[in-house]
Amino acid sequence: MSQPSAFASPVAPSPSEQAPSTVPRIALVGVHGFGERHLANVARLQATGVLDLVAIADPHPPRDGALGSSVAVFETLDDLLAAGTAPDVVILATPIQTHVPLAKAALAAGADVYVEKPPAASLSQFQELLAAAESAGRLVQVGFQSLGSAGLPAVGEIIANGEIGDVLGLSATGTWLRTRAYFQRSRWAGKRSLDGTDVVDGVATNALAHAVVTGLSIAGAHRLEDVAAVDTDLYHAHPTESDDTSVIRVRTAGGRVLACALTLCAAEQTLPSVTVFGMAGKAEFFYTADELVVTTADGERREVFGRTDLLENLLDARSSGAELLSPLAGSGAFMAVLEAIRTAPAPSQIDARYVTWEGSGDDAHPVVHGIAELISRAALAQATFSELAVPWARPLQPAVHFTVAGRAVASYQDGSRIRPSSSPRPYLHPVRTLAGTVVTDHQPADHVWHLGVGVALQDVNGINFWGGRTYTRDAGEYVWRPDHGTVVRTSSTTASAEDPCPDGQDPDGDSSLSEELCWKGPDGVAVLREQRNWTWAAVDPRTWRLTLDFTLAPAGGVPVSLGSPGSNGRPQGGYGGFFWRLPACAGARVWSPAGSGEAALHGSVSRWLAWSGTFDGEPATLVFTAPEDCRDPWFVRVAGYPGVGQSLAWDEPVLLHPGESVHRSITVLVSDALLGTADIGSLIGALERRS
Incomplete structure (x- = not known):
């Protein structure tokens, strides 16, 4: 039995501070x-x-x-x-x-x-x-x-000492699987409420709650006031009330963003982790194994840490006044997440077409198709499943739907949900053929800053409006910099050929969207003004056309330089201006009057360029056509990723003085068929006669 100290203070400590006289x-x-x-x-x-x-x-x-x-x-x-x-x-x-x-x-x-x-x-x-x-x-x-892991302060030190550079964002990921038996173990399992009482079971609040709280801790969010906002995107494949596949995005009061991408419907269970993405590397902490992996230009290093048992920590706090490692008040940030989930709309059931059940009886478990890749993509892009346009997710409401012959062929997004380091900007996605085949991609894992169809430039007076890393002449390579701009819509008007009273409809029956856009630097100061016009219409029963016209002009009284990696010294890297990111394409064929294949077409100049192949098993052809006097080279990627653009500043910047502007136009024919050169000639001839 312990005895009181001879040097004890005459003021009696509180019960929680007093050293117990017996074993607890x-x-x-x-x-x-x-x-x-x-x-x-x-x-x-x-x-x-x-x-x-x-x-x-x-x-x-x-x-x-x-x-x-x-x-x-x-x-x-x-x-x-x-x-x-x-x-x-x-x-x-x-x-x-x-x-x-x-x-x-x-x-x-x-x-x-x-x-x-x-x-x-x-x-x-x-x-x-x-x-x-x-x-x-x-x-x-x-x-x-x-929270008892010694790895957490180690991650904090890595962030503080700048080993991985400025923090771009954080992710918490977990791909687990749970069987029917897991949700049959008790009455409350898989419930949001039970007999009128809140339960809030779910992937983020229970099964993978440690991923969330570990991510919050690394992001510096512990108490309730450390959380500024929480976005939820909740789904389930199990026949439960609660979510089992979700993305929860947390914005901290300190300005950091944590994306928690979690599922209990994976094909196989993997170690969950929290990753800190920095401008000079990344630190990934596998919290169940207390293992930290740090990756920088110097290579990779791994370290395994010890862990303090939380009950032992509590007993130590009782006897010696040590700080609790997981105090109740320190769960406030996690409770902000739980409350957002509790008050969110009920999770949506994932369409059975995208789920395969494996095993039998109580051991059966659902596998959401491609979920491991989707979790990785959501973490990289810090985006929800809805924002990624996952087919089973709730549709993200666009500003405008483009329709042709009563069919939705494109959705306009204002870009406001895009992470800052991807240069938020308006874009079209998904774009479809008349038969419904999707022919665009956005926020793909290989380049999460690629956004469907739109206009982007990597160097506007040193500001990156393309997203991702910036190629600089001094570095001679791509580097992360805090140089990302934002393009915001300031006004818009639409005219639809399918409206009962289409005010502004042109004589040929085109539908249109006209926008005024402002290109702002990281400091919020306007750099460019843009007038952008989209028009779209049917061409024949299997083809429709999309035309983009845009005009860029300085927003202030100083010259503005429009550049690219190519104009900054990267050979054959002159992308910037119009860009169309395609999805995965089987049997891709790319050709123009200048030749065929990526090597022949990249950097070439021609009136048109065609891309054909099968997208998700369906045939389609895209024909990109430029005005006859256009001398902008084509930017073509096939092997690394599928994409086509027109280069505004291939190897030299375009300098705009106040009062000057640059104008570009491109028309894309979107067909459900695998077109040949003769077919393309007929379509372009018909368009010219129409104009």
Whole structure:
């Protein structure tokens, strides 16, 4: 038995600060499920003499002989407390919806509390528990075990010392699988509420909650006030109420963005991780293994760290005043995420066409098609499934739908949801053939800053309006810089050939969208003004045409240089201006009057350039046509990724003085057929006669 110090202060410390005179008496509430781990951990620590398990409470106690004869067994915590057991610490490993009432009862009885995650099923309950703990003067540790890892301060040091450069963003990813049996283990599993009581079970709030809280911790978000906003995009493939496949995006008060891309419907389970993306590298922390992988230009290094047990930390805090590693108040940021999920619309069921069930009986589990790649893409782009236009996700509402013959052929997005380092800007995606085949891609994993169809330039007076890394002459390579601009719409008008009263419709029946856009630098100062016009119409039963006209002019009283990697010294890298990013294409054929294939066409000048192949099994041809006097070289990529553009500044910048402007125009024919050169000649001839 310990004795009081001869140098003790005459002022009595609070109960949570006072060194106990006996070995702490522990009560465990809930001994099944995760409670079994707590039972084993308590037994380990009891063997070292640092605690004494005096009681457990569970309607279904362990089998005979599993507990020592000195451990009292009760059906409920109320029974345990009423019996005068007087535990010093109560561990709660019970259903989510019971955490707060049980914790409040334990605090009122004078005990410190270790409560499993999540600590509460709503923000209001969390605040009740905070108040109860403060009133009782007791400690509450939350069971986010990953917060005990010595790897977390190591990641913080890497960020602070600039080893990976300025932080671009963070992601938390987890691809797990859970069977039918997992959701049949209890009445509350897979529920958002039960008998009118909040539960908020789900991939982010329970199964992979550690991914979320670890990401928040690394992002510097601990308390409730550390979170500025939370976006949710929730789905499920299991027949449950709760989400099992979701993206949650958190913006911290400190300006960082954490994208949590998580699923319980993967083909195989992998180690979850939190990644910090920096301008000079990245740091990926596999929190279940306490392993850190740092990748920079100098190579890769790995380190494995130790972990402090949270119960031991709680006992240390009781005896020595050590700081809790996972204090209740430090779960405030996580509770902001849980509250956003709780109040969000109910998760959407993933269409069965995109799900395959594997296994049988209780071992059966759903696999969402391509989910591992989608999780990776969402993390890289810091985008939701809706923003990625995943076919089973909720459609992202565009500013305008382009329709031809009553069919939606393109969706205009204003770009406001794009991450800052991808240079947010308006674009078209998805663009479809008349038969519905998608012929654009956006935010692909290889270049998440590629955005469907639009206008982008990598160097406008040193500002990157293309996204991603910047090629500089000084570096002689691509480097990350905080130089990304934003293009915002300031006004627009539309005219539809299919409207009952199409004011502004031209005599040929074109539909149109006219926009005024402002190109702003990272400081928010306008650099360029743009007038952009889209027009679209049917050509024949299998083909429609899209025309883009845009005019760029300086926004202020100083000259503006329009450049590219090519004009900054990168050979054959003169992309910038109009750009069309295609999706994966089988059997791609690219040709023009100048030749065929990427090598022959890249950097060539011709009246038209065609791309044909099969997209997701369906044939299509795109014909890019330029005005007869256009001398801009074609930018063509086939092998590395599929894309076509016209280069505004191939190897020399275009300098615009105040009052000057540059104008470009391109028309694209979108066909459901695999066209030949003769077909293309006929289509272009018909367009010329029409004009």
